Amino acid sequence: MNPRRKKRLTIVASILIGLGVVSGLVLYALSQNIDLFYKPSEIYNGKEGSGIKAINGQRLRIGGLVVPGSVKRDENSLKIAFKLADMKMPITFDENEPMVTVKYDGILPDLFREGQGIVANGVLNTDSYVIEATEVLAKHDENYMPKELEADSTKPHTESKGY
Amino acid sequence: MWKWLHPYANPETTYHLTGRLIPWFSYLTIALLTIGLIWALLFSPADYQQGDSFRIFYIHVPTATLSMGIYVGMAIAALCSIVWQLKLADASAAALAPIGAVFTFVSLVTGAAWGKPMWGTWWIWDARLTSQLILLFLFLGVIALHNAFEDKGLAGKAAGILTLVGVINIPIIKYSVEWWNTLHQGATVSKMGKPSMTIDMLWPFIFCYMGFIFLIVVITCIRFRSEILSRNSMRPWVKELVLAEGGK
Numbered sequence: 060m061n062p063r064r065k066k067r068l069t070i071v072a073s074i075l076i077g078l079g080v081v082s083g084l085v086l087y088a089l090s091q092n093i094d095l096f097y098k099p100s101e102i103y104n105g106k107e108g109s110g111i112k113a114i115n116g117q118r119l120r121i122g123g124l125v126v127p128g129s130v131k132r133d134e135n136s137l138k139i140a141f142k143l144a145d146m147k148m149p150i151t152f153d154e155n156e157p158m159v160t161v162k163y164d165g166i167l168p169d170l171f172r173e174g175q176g177i178v179a180n181g182v183l184n185t186d187s188y189v190i191e192a193t194e195v196l197a198k199h200d201e202n203y204m205p206k207e208l209e210a211d212s213t214k215p216h217t218e219s220k221g222y
Numbered sequence: 223m224w225k226w227l228h229p230y231a232n233p234e235t236t237y238h239l240t241g242r243l244i245p246w247f248s249y250l251t252i253a254l255l256t257i258g259l260i261w262a263l264l265f266s267p268a269d270y271q272q273g274d275s276f277r278i279f280y281i282h283v284p285t286a287t288l289s290m291g292i293y294v295g296m297a298i299a300a301l302c303s304i305v306w307q308l309k310l311a312d313a314s315a316a317a318l319a320p321i322g323a324v325f326t327f328v329s330l331v332t333g334a335a336w337g338k339p340m341w342g343t344w345w346i347w348d349a350r351l352t353s354q355l356i357l358l359f360l361f362l363g364v365i366a367l368h369n370a371f372e373d374k375g376l377a378g379k380a381a382g383i384l385t386l387v388g389v390i391n392i393p394i395i396k397y398s399v400e401w402w403n404t405l406h407q408g409a410t411v412s413k414m415g416k417p418s419m420t421i422d423m424l425w426p427f428i429f430c431y432m433g434f435i436f437l438i439v440v441i442t443c444i445r446f447r448s449e450i451l452s453r454n455s456m457r458p459w460v461k462e463l464v465l466a467e468g469g470k
Contacts, residue, residue, distance in 0.1 A: 068305045075386060082390050086401075093402045095348045122403060168342030170271060178405055196342045201407040202418040203276060205267030 096122035096178050098145045099159040102188060115185040120178055121159055122198065126152055127173040129160075138164045146176055146198075163192040170197035231308055233450045234459045240443040247443065251436040258429030266426045278336045280427055283411065284434040286329035289357060290392055292322035292438060296364070297389045300382035312378030313453055315385065316368045317445035321438055323361035330354060341405060349398035350406035353391055360388040374453055 060068070086093065091106050097119055098107075105112040113119055123143030130141040142158045161179045171177065176199070181192035229235050262280035269276035296318045303311035333351070334344045345351065364381045371377035399408045410418045411427065419427070454460050 064305055071301065071304055071386060075389070078387060078390055082394075086394070090402060093349050095346070095402065095404050098403070168340065170340055194343075196346070196405060197340060198405055199272070199340055199407050200418075201410045203269050203272075203279065203410065203423055204420050205422065206270045 096120035099123045099143050100145050100157040102159050102183065102185075103157045113183050113185070115183065117183050118181070119183055119190075120180045121161065121183075121190055122146065122176070122178040123159070124150060124152075125171070125173050125175050125177055126158060129158075130173060136164065137166065138162070139167070143177060143179070150174060158188075160187070160189045161192050161195070162189060163195050165193075165195070167195055168197040170199060171195070176200060231310060233310060233313075233454050233457075236310060237447055237450050240447050244440060244443050247436050247440045251433060251440050254429055254433035254436060258426055258431075258433045262426035262430055266423055267420075272340060275336060275339055278332050279410075280430045282329055282332040282336065283427070284431045285325045285332065286354065288431075288434055288438060289322055289325035289329055289354075289361075290395060292318055292325060293357060293360070293385075293389070293392060296322060297385050297392075300385040303378055304382050304386070309375070309378075309453070310450070312374065312382070313449040314442070314446055315364070315378065315381065317442050317449050319361055319364045319368060319381075321441050321445070323358060323365060325438075326354065326358040326361055330358065346405050348404040348406055349402045350395065350404050353395040353398050356391055357388075357395060360384070360391060364388075 091109050091111065094106075097113060099121065101107060102113055102121065104110075121143060124146050126142040126144050130139065132139050140160060140162045142160050144152055144156055144158050161177075161181070163179065163181075175197060178196045178198050179190060179192040180194040180196075181190040183190050230239065259280070263277055266277070266280075268274050296315045299311040299315040299318070302308050303315065330351075333354075337346075338344050363384055367381035367384055368377050371380065398404060399406055411424070451460055451463075
């Protein structure tokens, strides 16, 4: 390679490596702000890595799986309360794992059901681990399959009954 | 080592080569997209949770991943243009930028249309959606720079530098769903090991994906040819070409 091209290539490569390192460090420093939500266990123990805990009355997003059997509906209104546990694969639930209760008054997304990933936005009460949500979004996983196959599969999601 | 490539650095040779290739690539594109889209939208099974809304996957995923692919292609062209000062590399980068912008835009719009019924929101500022929006702005910036200067060489250099700086965004888009927790789901098809789809959903996807790839190739060839013509309009071979075409 002739010297001029070599020089240009070196300049371009070093600028790119420099920028890569800089943006890597910036993103690392900002990672807790880029994270969209807290996991239920992070509400109890603080953010993974930094250990920063959410304070009482903080507005935050919580992301987790709807614990089967925890969904309670008010018969006369849209009010609903349910518990969220950490998302994990394969999906399992344990009574003793950290759970956060979400209270919400509004229309739920179509995908809402027991065992479904949910991201809720609301105000945290650290005494009772309850979040008064103003918005509930469904988080879809990356698995797609036809209806017929779902019956045969190992049932990753609990069937929803009537709600 | 690269000797076989040298003839194609000549605009005239490349112009005629792409002209011969376009019909073949066009037939391939039409065939693949017709089969792929009809199969995907009418005959492939509906998803067990999302029903028919899932079918937007067949357009959303190809446009989103290929928008990143187009950006990488544009970055390689920018590198060739800056280091080896190939004029044709500039022309190809200028040809690619608007196609990339359209693909990025389509991926954002189809994603929003799917997000409303499934997630419950059109838009959320999570890492994947935000970095994809930045990709759209990068494409728009590159297009603007290509058109901002009278001197095409200078324009190519400015756009090339922006393209190379913006390449940092590509791994961020790709790994955003793994590095941070996001509302957007992880990769379905491109992840290591088995794709998280059944085979009767995967095949129409492969047809659509290949169709979109060749659609990019065809549009790029057409735009590349017109870029070559406009950048070489003072050359004798272009004048001869225009005279010959005009005589028909």
